[in-house]
Amino acid sequence: MQYPEAEVIALSPRTLLATNRFVCEICGKGFQRDQNLQLHRRGHNLPWKLRQRTSKEPRKRVYVCPERSCVHHHPSRALGDLTGIKKHFCRKHGEKKWKCERCAKRYAVQSDWKAHSKTCGTREYRCDCGTIFSRRDSFITHRAFCDALALETARVAAASNMSSLTSISDGSFYFTGGIMRSNMLQSFPNSILKPSDDSEMVNEQARPGLSLWMGSQGVPHQNLSENLGILNSHQSKSPSIIAYQLHGNPLFSYRNLDQNQSSWMDQSKLSSSTSSLPSLYSTQQHQEMVIGQDMSATGLLQKAAQIGVTSASCPSTLLTGMEMKCNSNDVQYLDKYDAGGFLHSSLAMEKAVDTFSLQQNYMAHKGDGRGGETRDFLGVDAPSICASTLNGWI
Amino acid sequence: MEPKDPSEAEKWATKLIQQCARAISEKDSSKIHHLLWMLNELASPYGDCDQKLASSFLQALFWRATESGELRCNTQLVAAAAADKFHSFETARKVMLKFQEVSPWTTFGHVASNGAIMEAFEGEAKIHIVDISNTYCTQWPTLLEALASRGGERPHLRLTAVMTASTGGKSVASEIEKRMVKFARLMGVPFEFHAVTTASSLAAAQLREVELVLHGDEAVAVNCVGGLRKVSVEERDAFVRTLRALRPRVVTVVEEEADFTTTGGDLVECFERCLRFHEVFLRMLEESFAATSKERFLLERECARSIHGVLARGGNGGDCERREKASQWCRRMTQAFSPASFSGEVVGDLEALLRRYRTGWSLMATRSSEVSGLYLAWKEEPVVWVSTWKP
Numbered sequence: 001m002q003y004p005e006a007e008v009i010a011l012s013p014r015t016l017l018a019t020n021r022f023v024c025e026i027c028g029k030g031f032q033r034d035q036n037l038q039l040h041r042r043g044h045n046l047p048w049k050l051r052q053r054t055s056k057e058p059r060k061r062v063y064v065c066p067e068r069s070c071v072h073h074h075p076s077r078a079l080g081d082l083t084g085i086k087k088h089f090c091r092k093h094g095e096k097k098w099k100c101e102r103c104a105k106r107y108a109v110q111s112d113w114k115a116h117s118k119t120c121g122t123r124e125y126r127c128d129c130g131t132i133f134s135r136r137d138s139f140i141t142h143r144a145f146c147d148a149l150a151l152e153t154a155r156v157a158a159a160s161n162m163s164s165l166t167s168i169s170d171g172s173f174y175f176t177g178g179i180m181r182s183n184m185l186q187s188f189p190n191s192i193l194k195p196s197d198d199s200e201m202v203n204e205q206a207r208p209g210l211s212l213w214m215g216s217q218g219v220p221h222q223n224l225s226e227n228l229g230i231l232n233s234h235q236s237k238s239p240s241i242i243a244y245q246l247h248g249n250p251l252f253s254y255r256n257l258d259q260n261q262s263s264w265m266d267q268s269k270l271s272s273s274t275s276s277l278p279s280l281y282s283t284q285q286h287q288e289m290v291i292g293q294d295m296s297a298t299g300l301l302q303k304a305a306q307i308g309v310t311s312a313s314c315p316s317t318l319l320t321g322m323e324m325k326c327n328s329n330d331v332q333y334l335d336k337y338d339a340g341g342f343l344h345s346s347l348a349m350e351k352a353v354d355t356f357s358l359q360q361n362y363m364a365h366k367g368d369g370r371g372g373e374t375r376d377f378l379g380v381d382a383p384s385i386c387a388s389t390l391n392g393w394i
Numbered sequence: 395m396e397p398k399d400p401s402e403a404e405k406w407a408t409k410l411i412q413q414c415a416r417a418i419s420e421k422d423s424s425k426i427h428h429l430l431w432m433l434n435e436l437a438s439p440y441g442d443c444d445q446k447l448a449s450s451f452l453q454a455l456f457w458r459a460t461e462s463g464e465l466r467c468n469t470q471l472v473a474a475a476a477a478d479k480f481h482s483f484e485t486a487r488k489v490m491l492k493f494q495e496v497s498p499w500t501t502f503g504h505v506a507s508n509g510a511i512m513e514a515f516e517g518e519a520k521i522h523i524v525d526i527s528n529t530y531c532t533q534w535p536t537l538l539e540a541l542a543s544r545g546g547e548r549p550h551l552r553l554t555a556v557m558t559a560s561t562g563g564k565s566v567a568s569e570i571e572k573r574m575v576k577f578a579r580l581m582g583v584p585f586e587f588h589a590v591t592t593a594s595s596l597a598a599a600q601l602r603e604v605e606l607v608l609h610g611d612e613a614v615a616v617n618c619v620g621g622l623r624k625v626s627v628e629e630r631d632a633f634v635r636t637l638r639a640l641r642p643r644v645v646t647v648v649e650e651e652a653d654f655t656t657t658g659g660d661l662v663e664c665f666e667r668c669l670r671f672h673e674v675f676l677r678m679l680e681e682s683f684a685a686t687s688k689e690r691f692l693l694e695r696e697c698a699r700s701i702h703g704v705l706a707r708g709g710n711g712g713d714c715e716r717r718e719k720a721s722q723w724c725r726r727m728t729q730a731f732s733p734a735s736f737s738g739e740v741v742g743d744l745e746a747l748l749r750r751y752r753t754g755w756s757l758m759a760t761r762s763s764e765v766s767g768l769y770l771a772w773k774e775e776p777v778v779w780v781s782t783w784k785p
Binding site for chain 1: 487491494495501532534535536538539573574576577747750
């Protein structure tokens, strides 16, 4: 019980459902609270009186639901807010008077209905293959079975020469997963992500997709090699051939996941740089991508390990053979969160490179004060998403 | 002259088929010949509903009349299976997804089952779903998405799909596996997929294979959407009992509402029931799909195959899917499980689902307290039954 000393108020259903009980005698306008009516009466030059708050210590009031079968009927589960209990009663036990015209969904509380009407039917779901859906469930099912999913991976797998582990080549999917997450992001705003949240949140989410490039460039040199060093310690091989060793790396193998994973996490926490977590996410993601990616990407990582800081031309080689759409999505993130235009953009490679340098600057200035809270598109911590993804390979 | 009742003229196929069935049972050969000739003249698999009905039933009537069902049916099945593109993943996927877009026939069962499973496994860390269905795993993407977006820890999900030859077998299974694995990864749900395939009919043996893949620390769900009817009639009770051995926490059963098993030797009754069910199905297809739809045509062909399988021979045998009604399935299920009910949330979801389709669909309660579950009804006619069970 949150307020053990609180005064438990049990209002009747009639009281809870009543709206605008306080009516102005002049114009008939109704108000929910007497205070509001009194203030209104001033406008009519009527005598008004505002009740003063009692001088003694105001006692907390909690409200119970009059419905006997309801869990909030018991004082221990009372709600602390009058508006809250009113809405609760209405929603759970009230008549659903408000009906959406489009989908016929019914609501008991008018504000709920209004909020729904704003978004209902306005959302369109677009698959990479070009098909558009108005229904979310159709879209989800289609997405899961769509060839666009399979094609991307097939093409990438064919390009890679790492034939030994076909499942690992699905790691390239992780990259495309970034694309699809971008698309999914737009598609599942309500449940997974709230677009109306501050843009900071959005840009945090943007990072995972872009961090694919981050792994080679956005991350300061010492972090990259530090992360590579982590891999080194696991397999004691020179950085130059890490890329090729990755698929043999126990970190990414099925069975040794748990032990390596935890040490991987620990290592990342040790690095004090502000972009440490993104680099955890990005390097992991990058390496997963690299395994199944074109030779250019693999070569890039190798090169990065050997040379250190890679040139600005790297992103373009990295981008070769990759889905262009993902670039456009990420740019959208940068500009603003544009739910509508998100899925319909198509940018050229050059723009993507510009994007990258923009991102870099953004990253440099941003700083990561969020500790372990880097979020991916699904609104989940990066470490856990990595973990679960890797677990998914078991 | 009597006024022409338009509905009378429309249902000519039903009448002819019924009359022919009667003629066969009465062994009135001249009448049989006459009616078969008429049906042959009017039938067409490319025509309207009546013409399609006439076409599929004509074949069955012929086999019964000549008692050549056994031999011809098998030949037909083999030829059909060889040429049939429905068994390719590409076609199956296209047909299934299109069907689900225009009709809640299968999605109703999916939503109900997923809802029951989600609620039963609230808070579970490791889930194993044993899927014995005919919908090519189209049920699972929405469940994966729901697991991803409901908040809280994502459980580790293992899915074992039992697939018979009629649902494509190994090649289809591997295509499905690829997609499920990828999609689960996209959703961030730790996932594993197994397929248990069988070239013969579904029996308890497949369940024993499934048992080998179960882990002791998992919460098990068994999901049967159009799967139980693949088990031959005399083995169904044993199958249900074997399901119990998998120790599931929740079982969902979705079946089409028709009784093709208890007609005894009554040929007329057999044809009557088959007519009633398949006519509703064909009309529903006609009203749900666009006029020229390849997917609809393939579904109609499956419908014809179903009719042939049930009617070509007398008795309850044959390698076909003999549907049973909710009351019958309930009697079987209660041997090993107790009925559970769908929550208000799930019912709400089902109603919302139906609103997304054209009019004509409704949610219907069962008529007897001995029959648990709910119906999907098309024009007030219950067509699909959904139910959930616990140990």
